Each structure stands twice: as structure tokens, then as C-alpha cells.
Amino acid sequence: MDADEGGSGDTVMRNIVIGVIACLFVLRVCTAEAQAARIPRIGILFASSASVQSARIDAFRQRLRELGYVEGKNIVIEYRYADGKLERLPDLAAELVGLTVDVIVTVPQAISAAQKASPTIPIVFALHSDPVGTGLVSSLARPGGNITGLSAMATDLDGKRLELLKEAFAEFTRVAFLRQAIGMRTNLALTEMEAAAKALGVKLLSLPVRNLEDFGSAFARAKRERTQALITSIGGLITTQQRQVLDFAAKNRLPAMYPASEFVEAGGLMSYAPSYTDLFRRAADFVDKLLKGTKPADLPVEQPKKFEFIVNLKAAKQIGVTIPPNVLVRADRVIK
Secondary structure: OOHHHHHHHHHHHHHHHHHHHHHHHHHHHHHHHHHHHOOOEEEEEEOOOOOOOHHHHHHHHHHHHHOOOOEOOOEEEEEEEOOOOHHHHHHHHHHHHHOOOOEEEEOHHHHHHHHHHOOOOOEEEOOOOOOOOOOOOOOOOOOOOOEEEEOOOOOOHHHHHHHHHHHHOOOOOEEEEEEEOOOOOHHHHHHHHHHHHHHHOOEEEEEEEOOOOHHHHHHHHHHHOOOOEEEEOOOHHHHHOHHHHHHHHHHOOOOEEEOOHHHHHOOOOEEEEEOHHHHHHHHHHHHHHHHOOOOHHHOOOEOOOOEEEEEEHHHHHHHOOOOOHHHHOOOOEEEO
16 A cells, blocks of 8 residues: 555545544534523323312412413423322322432322322322321421422321301210321321310211211211211322312201312311421422432421411301301401
8 A cells, every 4th residue: 555545545534433423423413402401391190180289280380370381382391190099100100200300399199199209200299297297208408319309297187177167056965087098198187186076075986088988977977877967088089089078068057167168169168287288388389399310308397377267148048057257267268
């Protein structure tokens, strides 16, 4: 081989190397642009139905818009609802993980399914009665792990509900406590309610429900025991059966205290609870921080800032009871 042939070979090799480098550079730029252009994806996992949760989801989306996230434009939200069939939650959680969501927003009944589906995807619980006491997080200040969110915990919240109900209807001595007997807080809620009932001189009838079939037998037992009032715990299963619970109370003319404003807005008598729509708005702030790089382990769990006592006078008239003025004056909202 002469000198000219050697030079030609070097030139070819040099061009090949330059070409490979150029291709790698273009590929890297394209990959970076694709990553930069990737739209964040949020997974919503609920134990109940879309219709029941509509007000909370609307509040969540509204806050996202205020933070600059427009659904379908610069953020995607994937919704999964179990419609009260809790056995569906593991499959629904797996679907969200398969969609490579960046964050999962959920509620107590669905947290376990979300955690088992992915130990790394950040999880935000929009409300939880006792995240520390149940071992869900290490502490409110430093949750640890891949989960954080908002606590609905307040000192003796269940007892406060019973106290308000008793103040409104001093004559009753037997109250039925319809409670969701699944999930992490069930025993704590019952303990609080039993202590409050004892202090108020009320006989408490515990009506645990674990599935949809339990409601009929629970209502039948309440009738047999001649209960004079009804109080319900919070839970996806009970929330899903909102209409059935409201109809039972109305048909049997039972004064009832509910765990969320949605029950009263749908025709129930009274509710005392944290503002769940406010908690869901604040859940959007958690999502924003997580999408911007904050680790869930370092994002403190927040507690409720706003509580609401709501009374429905239409419901009172329907069952033939009168709400005393001293109770009405304490209401944050009265539905007439």
C-alpha cells in the first residue's frame, strides 16, 4: 500500500468516527428533548365511585389549574375507581403502575394496594385518620419511604360527632354506630366512640360492615335493637353506599350524624368533619412539590386546618325533628 492509499484509509476511518459521534450527539439531544417534553402523569386510585368523589376531584383539579397544570395539556390524570369492590384495588393499582404514573393520589382503603404495586412511585394520601398510629409513616414531620399526604386526624373527632348529636337530641340513649370494619383505623375509631358513649351515658350499638352484603344485616340489627339515632364512620365502603345509608335513616326517622359534608348535601341530617374538599385541594400542592423533585420521605404530613359542622333543616323536617337553636348557632352551614 502506498502513502496515498494509507491517507485515504485514515480519512475514511476519521469520517466514520465523526459520523458516529454526530449520531450519538443527535440521539442524546433528541432523548433529552423527549424527556423534557414528557407530560407528567398522575394516578388517582379510589375505593369508592367517581360520582361520590366528584366534588373532591373537582377541588383537586381546580388547585392543579391554579398551580399551572392543565389536564390534557401539560398533565395527564389516570382515574381508577373500585366502586366499593375493594378486591379490585390491587389490579387497579397495577394498571396505574403499568402506565408509568409519576405520582399516585389515593385514600386509606387503597393505600396498601398502591404500596404493594410499587415501592418507589410517590404516593399521596389525600386524607388519613391516623397515619402515624397505624405505622403508615414514621412521623408527621418526616414520613420516610415513598408515601406522604394529609391527615384527617383530630383529637377525639368521633367523640365530638357523638357529643353534637347528643346535644341536639338529649332524649336518646341508644345510638347505632355504623362503622367500616376494614382498614387500619377501625379499632381506634370504635375505642374513641365507646369512650364518648360512656361519658355521655349512651348505649352504643356497634354495626361493623366489611362488604356490601353486610349493610342489610346491620340495618336489620339496628331496628331490632330499637336504636334512636345513627352515627357513621368514614370509609370508602360506607361512602359508596351513601344513598342506602341515607335512605335507611330517613325511612326509620333516625337523627343521624355523618362523617362528611357530601352526606348532608345529599339529604342527610348533620355532619362534622374536616373539610375534605380542602384536603384534596392541598393534595394538589403535594403533587406539585413531588413533580418538582421533592422526595415524599422529606415532605411533612399536614393536618386538617378547617372543620365544618353542617345541618340540613330539610332533612330534619322530613324525619319530624327540630334542631335546637343552641346547636344551629354552632353550625358553619345550614341547608334550608
